[in-house]
Amino acid sequence: MGLTTPAKTATLGADVVRAQLAGKRADVAGTAFRIALLAALFFSLLILAVLVHDVVTQGWSVLGTRFSDFLGGTLRSLPDEAGIHQGLRGTFWIGAIVVVVAFPLGVAAALYLEEYAPDTRFVRLIDVNIRNLAGVPSIVYGILGFAIFVKSLGGLTGGRSVIAAGVTLAILVLPIVIITSAEAIRAVPSGIKEAGFGVGATGWEVIRYHVLPYAAPGILTGTVLSLARALGEAAPLILIGAVQNRLGSDPGIFDLGALQDRFTAMPMVITTWAGMPQEGFRSNTAAAIVVLLALVLMANATAILLRNRYEKKRR
DSSP: OOOOOHHHHHHHHHHHHHHHHHTTOOOHHHHHHHHHHHHHHHHHHHHHHHHHHHHHHHHHHHHTTSHHHHHHOOOOSSTTTOOOHHHHHHHHHHHHHHHHHHHHHHHHHHHIIIIISOOOHHHHHHHHHHHHHTTSOHHHHHHHHIIIIIIITHHHHOSSSHHHHHHHHHHHHHHHHHHHHHHHHHTSOHHHHHHHHHTTOOHHHHIIIIIHHHHHHHHHHHHHHHHHHHHHOOHHHHHHTOOSSOOSOOOOTTOGGGGGSOOOOHHHHHHHHHTOOSTHHHHHHHHHHHHHHHHHHHHHHHHHHHHHHHHHHHO
C-alpha cells in the first residue's frame, strides 16, 4: 500500500468534489456565455478601432502638415489658419480646477461615509442621493453652475469664466469620485485594519498608513475616469458661457490672471467646428478630436503609473 502525503490527499479530495459538483457533464451554458462575452469585447474593440482610424485619417491632413501651427493658433474664420491654443488653455485649467476641487472633497467624503459615519437611516439616505446624483444629466449641472457661479457668485468667479466652468464640472464629477473612492475603501480587507489597531495605531494612523495606500489604485482609477468625463463635457460649458466663435484675447497657458476672463475649451471648439459649412473645418474637427483623445490618454497613463506604484508598495 502506497504512502500518501497530506497535500496529495487534499488534491485528490478537491478533484473528487469538483467532479461531483460538475456531474461529469460539459458546461455548455458556461462555454456559450464565455464566447458571447468574448464576442461582445471583440465587437466593442472593433468599433473603437474603426472610429479612431476614421478620425486619425480625416485629421491627418492637418496634423501632418501644420501640427505646430494648429496647436499654437487661435480660433479663426478660415480653416487653414485656425488653431486650438485657446481651447487647450481652457481645457487645461478646467481639468486643473476639477483635480484640485473634486478629488480631495470626493476622497474625504468617501472616507467619512465608510470609516466615520454611523450606519443610520440618514447616512444611508445620503449615500442613495449621491448615487442618484451620479446619473443626473450634465445639462442640469450647467444650469446649477450658471445660477450659482455665474450669477450669484460672479464677483468671485468672474462670471462667465474658467473658474466658473471648472467648479461646475468639479461638482458634476464629484458624485462619481465619491462612489468610486468609497468602493475602493470598502474593498480594503478588515484584517489590515484590525492588525493596525492591534499594534496600537489610532484611527487616523490606520487610515493614513493602511487604508489609503491599499485603496489608492482603485481611487486613482475612478478619479481618472471622472476627469475624462469632465474634459469631454460640452453642455455645461455652453450654459456657463464658453465662447463658441472667435475669442479676442489669447493669454499664455500659465497666465493665472486670465482665469476670470471669457474662455473656450476643446469640447466647444470641436462642437463649433463640426457645424461649420467649410470642408476644411472637417479636418480641423478630426484633428482636434485626436488632440483631445491624446490628452485623455496622457491622464490615463499618469494614473496607471501611479496605480502601479501603489500596487507595488502594497505587495
